[in-house]
Amino acid sequence: MSDTELDQMTAEDAGELDEDDRLKPEFVRAVLDAVEVGDVERARELVEPLHPADIADLFELTGHENRPRLAHALHDLVDADVFAEMNDYVREDLIDALEPQEVAELAAELDTDDAVAIIEDLDADDQREVLRAMEPDDRAAIEEALSYPEESAGRLMQRELIAVPEHWTVGDAIDYLRRNDDLTTDFWEIFVVDQRHKPIGTLQLSWLLRTPRGIAIADVMKREQTLIPVDMDQEEVALRFQKYALISAAVVDTSGRLVGMITVDDIVHIVQAEAGEDALLLSGAGDGDINEPIRSTVRTRLTWLLINLPTAMIAATIVGLFDERIAKFAVLAQLMGIVSGMGGNAGTQTLAVVVRAIATNQLTSSNTARMIFRELRIAASNGTALGLLVGAGAYVWFGNSSLAIVFGLALFINNIVAGLAGVLVPVTLDRMDVDPAVASSVFVTTCTDSLGFFTFLGLAALWGLGG
CATH class of the missing domain: 3.10.580.10 (CBS-domain)
Incomplete structure (x- = not known):
């Protein structure tokens, strides 16, 4: 884009915000193009009317490599209010490029809670340097806030009150x-x-x-x-x-x-x-933030996948117990994945509801038993409907009544297992003071996969299928 075209494009022409109050791609490109060609005045003219939250969004929509140059061009527009609105990873990115005295000046302009949000993410050495650069009263307030546990009211509160x-x-x-x-x-x-x-x-x-x-x-x-x-x-x-x-x-x-x-x-x-x-x-997706560094994201997701690996090995071991039967009656291999998969879906549904109920205090010790029976009834109803449906489908497709009964019954049983696991696992973890959102899915997946395979293949063995 030429300098002339940049001069002709006003913030209004660029559109600034769409109907959902998000910065339009044309506007973001106009600002970045102005910075790239060195037209700082034009970039500032476009950005100056924006709310601090929208300026923060502009940095989040800008690639990592271009943020320092954008910050330099808009230096006096990127004030404490903008930093307070920024995504944590983007803010860390820019803070790292500032001197301790500059960070201290930013923090001094903010309420205590917002200042703490900026300083608490710094390395210990950087924290000490920034705190040393602050006024004694501000430093004392920040140090007191940092003495409280993370994600506590002490970190969240502001001391400016009447x-x-x-x-x-x-x-x-x-x-x-x-x-x-x-x-x-x-x-x-x-x-x-x-x-x-x-x-x-x-x-x-x-x-x-x-x-x-x-x-x-x-x-x-x-x-x-x-x-x-x-x-x-x-x-x-x-x-x-x-x-x-x-x-x-x-x-x-x-x-x-x-x-x-x-x-x-x-x-x-x-x-x-x-x-x-x-x-x-x-x-197990970590923070789920698209601004999170790739290395950090890979480490988080890979760790979770490695934790889940033993559950897959357990399921594979169970399948291995019935190798000969599967070899003689290959259709079992086609259908057993459906049993475990449908059980996993049912378990995930129940798990999501229960974890949310625990997080919002809807599920307590006084109504846990009622919740268990409620999910059991739901699981039984869904299992009955799905069992009859897939059983009928298997009979029409394969013409084998024994296979149809085993398939439908296995799906029914695994739905019951999924319903129970989806409630009991998170409730038990919560009673043990373990965050149910962190570990529940591993245990529920293990139950639905392993018991799904074992139920289906075990019933097939009892019925003499593939014998």
Whole structure:
């Protein structure tokens, strides 16, 4: 694309965003072409109107090798807000190219939770250098956050909040908000604390604005509130926000003191991440991020495939026990894969439902038995329908009533096995404090494949097929 063509193309012409609010390919190409020919002003003119989240998307849509050049061209547009919106791998890619002082300056502009998200992914040596370059107050807040477990409320919370004592009046609170320019501007409610800085209630901004100045805060505040322990897992935090329809919530330390708050915009990111995490763990696909380095992706997937290799060997061993029978009656080899495959599909369905139920707290010890019987009924119904269907099909195709009965019965039994394994495996792992999404599929696959082959070939032997 020539310089003249670049000058003629406006951001509007490029389309910027499509109907789904995604950057259009033409717009991305226009920006990258401008950078490539050295027309930095043109690239900046195109990108400047974008929201920080869209600028972050632009970097994610740019190849790894071109990101540094794009960052250099747009250097002052790539601020802290853009870094906060970036994909983790893309952000790491750019952070690695910055000096510790530059990273420290970026982190200082962000809320604590966003700053922690940037710094926690750095190597230990780089973390120390960045923290040394920060102001003492900022460094202390980041170090405290990093002391909490990963994916905990302590890492997720922000320390910028509004807290007032219970003996103030509404007027005192309003004057306090107006006089202090250093207070955070992003909040929906005010936390009311006692003398020990323990939260005793909340005051919504709408109540504050509509209440006469002379009324005591203690008389209008809401005393019922949902408190988040600082070491609570972020997935559990998200469930509380969902269950109680929270906009923000106070985070307290082990002594019950107010140390931070979590807002619903942080929870949106957690819900999105957790929603896809279990599905990816079940498949062993790692983070499932297209920006993840190829070496890391290969290592993760290969590890999972190697873990699954013994299950395939077990199934092969079972098949080997019936080699002579299969050799004499070759049709068994054609049909046994259907039995194990259909059982695997049924097991995957049940497993997905149960893992989700555990993750969302729908499945607890009080309703586990009911869940088991429910899935058994479903498995029996599906197994009966599929068994009759494939049995009839086998009889029509092969004209062998014994084969049809064995085929249909084996499929029915393996569906029952799949239903039971799909419930019992994740529930058992959960009781053992093992993430059911990580290991369940290996055990369920082993059950459906191995028992599917054994049931079908065993029944064939009992019926005298191929004998």
